[in-house]
Amino acid sequence: xxxxxxxxxxxxxxxxxxxxxxxxxxxxxxxxxxxxxxxxxxxxxxxxxxxxxxxxxxxxxxxxxxxxxxxxxxxxxxxxxxxxxxxxxxxxxxxxxxxxxxxxxxxxxxxxxxxxxxxxxxxxxxxxxxxxxxxxxxxxxxxxxxxxxxxxxxxxxxxxxxxxxxxxxxxxxxxxxxxxxxxxxxxxxxxxxxxxxxxxxxxxxxxxxxxxxxxxxxxxxxxxxxxxxxxxxxxxxxxxxxxxxxxxxxxxxxxxxxxxxxxxxxx
Numbered sequence: 137x138x139x140x141x142x143x144x145x146x147x148x149x150x151x152x153x154x155x156x157x158x159x160x161x162x163x164x165x166x167x168x169x170x171x172x173x174x175x176x177x178x179x180x181x182x183x184x185x186x187x188x189x190x191x192x193x194x195x196x197x198x199x200x201x202x203x204x205x206x207x208x209x210x211x212x213x214x215x216x217x218x219x220x221x222x223x224x225x226x227x228x229x230x231x232x233x234x235x236x237x238x239x240x241x242x243x244x245x246x247x248x249x250x251x252x253x254x255x256x257x258x259x260x261x262x263x264x265x266x267x268x269x270x271x272x273x274x275x276x277x278x279x280x281x282x283x284x285x286x287x288x289x290x291x292x293x294x295x296x297x298x299x300x301x302x303x304x305x306x307x308x309x310x311x312x313x314x315x316x317x318x319x320x321x322x323x324x325x326x327x328x329x330x331x332x333x334x335x336x337x338x339x340x341x342x343x344x345x346x347x348x349x350x351x352x353x354x355x356x357x358x359x360x361x362x363x364x365x366x367x368x369x370x371x372x373x374x375x376x377x378x379x380x381x382x383x384x385x386x387x388x389x390x391x392x393x394x395x396x397x398x399x400x401x402x403x
Contacts, residue, residue, distance in 0.1 A: 139395045140369075141379040142388050143179040143220065144172035145344065148202040149186045166209035173217055176389030179239070181381060182206055182232070183222030187243050187268075187315070196225050204231060211236035220264070226251035233259045241340075243268050243315065245295040257303035264308045264340050265295045269316025279316045285328045288312070289335070296336045307336040308378065314346040322348045326368075329375040338378030343368060345383055366391050 146165050169180045184202030185194040203221065210217055220239040221232035226249045229240045238261055245265035246252045256263045267288045269279050281287045292309045299307045309332055311325045322343075332339055343349065344365045345358040353364050362384040369380055370391060382388050 139373075139392045139399070140341070140377045141178040142176055142385055142392065143181050143340070143379050143381040144169070144175075144177035144385040145381060145383050146172070146180055146182050146206070147186070148182065148184045148206050162205040162209045165206040166213055169206075169210045169217060169219075170213060172385040173214070175386040176392070177385045179218045179220050179379065180210065181220040181222050181241055182210075182237070183241075184228070185223065196227050199223065199225060199228050200231060203228065204235065207232055207235045207237055224248040224252070226255045230255050230259070233261055237261075239264065241310075242266065243310075243312070245292070246299065247295075253299055253302035253304060256299070257305075260305065262306035262308065262337075263299060263304050264310055265292060265299060265336070266310035266340075266342075267291050267312035267315065269312075279318060279321065281321065284317065284321045284324050285331055288325060289331050292332065292335050308338045308340045309336045310340040310342060313341065313343050314348055317348075319348045319351050322346075326372060326375075329372070329377065333376040339376060340379045340381060341372075341375075341377045342381040344381060362387055370395075 146169050148165055172180060182203050184199040207219060210219060215236060219237040220241045221229055221237040222241040223229050223232070224242050224244040229252060240252065240256050240261060241264040242252055243266045245267065288311050296307050296309060311332060313322050313325060317325070329339060345361040349361045349364045349368065350356055350358065355361055355364070365382065365384070366387050369388065373395065380388060
């Protein structure tokens with residue numbers, strides 16, 4: 137099984153949980169994207185609305201003002217960079233793709249904006265569909281499920297079927313680690329990633345720096361959770377994951393190099 141592709145995170149937000157405010161300048165964000173690609177990122181995920189627990193919705197015009205100049209700068213600097221637009225708004229996705237983004241990453245799986253599927257189908261770009269319980273403002277208010285794995289599976293299966301029916305050719309699923317889940321919910325999903333392997337064209341996993349990792353290792357500072365993130369990815373070595381979404385690209389590129397060396401046959 138090939139080791140996962142690496143998606144580097146570039147948040148153009150003042151309030152993201154670990155890197156809010158760091159890349160608000162289009163030039164700084166562009167340089168960060170180029171740096172990540174040089175370190176080994178296969179994709180760059182650009183987002184202009186925080187989805188951390190407790191975050192509130194950002195108006196479309198404000199989100200556009202954040203992400204469009206950044207995408208324009210990245211494409212001008214290196215049009216070969218694969219950009220994903222992290223948004224739940226079809227107007228943001230459409231403009232981003234017209235400027236050169238090549239994939240949509242929607243944490244609401246098309247539920248926030250019913251026109252999102254039409255945009256992805258019309259512009260013929262892949263789409264990542266994530267499971268989220270509620271919305272960022274309320275999702276961590278005592279989340280409860282009868283069976284978390286079955287619930288997420290059924291939700292994603294329905295969203296994938298809707299996306300296919302809308303004409304989207306390539307669809308990926310993300311179990312939404314940390315989005316409306318307790319620590320144990322997250323662990324149960326990670327133990328059962330095989331359950332989601334056949335739902336779509338691949339699994340995208342986002343565990344980087346998340347609060348549940350901090351709870352497990354006793355680290356309150358999100359920026360100090362990169363090693364734990366990489367260690368957990370290593371423990372999930374054999375899981376059927378197509379792509380990992382991370383803040384520290386260099387660390388995970390090194391992990392992938394080590395993995396590929398171990399997997400190489402001597403024959």
